Amino acid sequence: MSSYRVLVAGFKHETNTFIKQPTTMEDYKKRRLVYNDEIIRFFTGTKTEIGGFIDTAQKEGITLIPSIAADACPGGRVEKKVFNHVRDAIIKTYKENQPINGILLSLHGAMVLEGYPDGEGLLLESIRQVTGYDLPIMVTLDLHANITEKMRFNSNGMFPFDHYPHVDMYERGVEAATNLFRMLRNEIKPVICIKKLPILNPCLESGKPPHKPFLDMALEWEKNPQVISVSVVSGFPYADIHDATMTVIAQTNNDPELASQITEEIGEAIIKKHKDFVKYTTPLEQAIREAVEAPEGPVVIADVSDNTGAGAPGDGTHVLRKMMEMNVKNAAFALITDSETVEKAIEAGVGSSVKVSLGGKSMPEILGDPIEAEGIVKTITDGRFINKGPMSRGLMNDIGPTVVIDFDGIEVIVSGRRIQPFDPEIFRRMGIEPLDKKVLVVKSMVHFRAAYTPLAKKIIDVDVPGPCPQNLRLLKLENVRRPVFPLDEIE
Structure with missing residues (x-):
């Protein structure tokens, strides 16, 4: 039995900033708000990210320390007091259950708070202020995550879903947990490279063009033993923030040049086909x-x-x-x-x-x-x-x-x-x-x-x-980076 102890938590919301009504604690209670050991009972046997964490930890002999799992139906901006509650619960679990050797987080990636555009980045930064930067933290994310530099800087690994519909939640949970445990055993030293693309994706399926060829490129790169994972992230255009665009993520074992090469290759290939990223109804x-x-x-x-x-x-x-x-x-x-x-x-x-x-x-x-x-x-x-x-x-x-x-x-x-x-x-x-x-x-x-x-x-x-x-041209987007397709012409 391993002596490693890993904190597990979840905090999810996909925020549509065009919805004026805020997302409250009551919204989380209606859908899912689970604490401590109840998390293990609730998610065991489910094909979810946390279900993947649990199964992988049992297989590896890792002790999980569950904290909080909060999930609300997508909607308006999340109230700051909800964020504070979840953040404080995670930090409390961390402080009261030492030693903690690592953290696994099930996040979405498109959370917008009242008064702050990057909920996940702020959460990770807040945790880092307590744990420091030596503690491994791995996160799972939705394919519609709006990836930010703050998210990259404050995590050791980001594992978004590959597929939409999201039929690979469990697999991404297993992947994140497996790589956290590999990091604990000093088998890997992950580095992350992200490339933001000037494209708003209208939430297209992953299993058909235009998305599928680039997913195939990512999966082909993952066959390289130095590559930990590669992701083509659609983003969520209904969150009107600066980073609501497509992103390519490459994670390698201590090879930043390779990670950069991968993101550039896939990113440039996507940009060449940017006019295909439209939806007809x-x-x-x-x-x-x-x-x-x-x-x-x-x-x-x-x-x-x-x-x-x-x-x-x-x-x-x-x-x-x-x-x-x-x-x-x-x-x-x-x-x-x-x-x-x-x-x-x-x-x-x-x-x-x-x-x-x-x-x-x-x-x-x-x-x-x-x-x-x-x-x-x-x-x-x-x-x-x-x-x-x-x-x-x-x-x-x-x-x-x-x-x-x-x-x-x-x-x-x-x-x-x-x-x-x-x-x-x-x-x-x-x-x-x-x-x-x-x-x-x-x-x-x-x-x-x-x-x-x-x-x-x-x-x-x-x-x-x-x-x-x-048809994203119908949205009154004010904060997204420009130029961006389809609002602008890009080369």
Whole structure:
């Protein structure tokens, strides 16, 4: 049994700065706020980064010292008091559990605080002020991390997801833990090189062009024994900060020249293809017509601009309203966030008719007004379900009391808590078999494709107004570095 003791913590948020409502401690409590030994119980057996930390430590005989794991649904800027709480919890664990030989952190990389643009960089810097710079710190990050120099300077290794949908969370956790343990045994001396690119990526899939060829280049470089890891990071354009652009990261074993060579080679190759980093969507009425007229179902319509996974409120009504106008039948919709409607449906009871003012409460000027309609309450549940698809498999979701209301052939899931419906289990938990439906609607951008592609006959991304459009020219970006594509011409 090794004598090494490693602190484990997580602090995640993907911040959409175009959402005015701040992210509070209550938002973290709604999604995930776990302390101390409960972290081990919660994440053991899950295909998550912390699940990867746990399995690797058990295999290596490393003792983990769990501190705090905090995760909130993407949204507006994180309140500073939330940041202070998590930072203080990590530092308290570090001080009270000496000796600590290293730290593993599960972060996102696109956290913006009230009054500060780089949440992860500030967290790492704050920890370093206590630990000094001799203690190894490795972090996992999202593919949509906005990489900063402060993040690089204050960590010994950064391991972003390679894939979008994020089906490799667990593998990146294993990779970060394995390399931390290698560093503890003096087997490696990591150096990190980053290259920021003048490109805003509209959250494109990693498994298709234009992203895939550059991911393939990164994976090819990783075959070099001197290379620890290489990452092509998309960034998150809905966080309007200076560093919200694509980044290439190369990490080598004490070979800064090689790391620089890799980032330059891949970075320049990406810049040559920068005009390919755009996303085209389908007009709403055309998308619905294609879905209804398709010979077989289910056809999945993705409302990408109201994607809660990118910080949107999830109560947009454009798609549902048009489906009602076009008299769509045999459809299921995931989901509308609306606690008032949930309360009305529960009060009415299963089988009862209920009149509601559905959705459209958070940003009606952008996402559409509430829909005044009458439907039948089909299902009432506690909103708890376990992911069974490729992404975050085994993780428990709890979105609170959730109902299904049937609006003349369109079964709409309504919850008081936001969630990105990337796993079909959200339908099944609500009594809806997605394979039996002609049309499925999900408020998601790309994550849903991991689990829905095998069951969908066709997938259509629709173009409607929202706070996370994939046409980035629609965003009123003020702080991102310039020049940057697609806002400017670049060479």
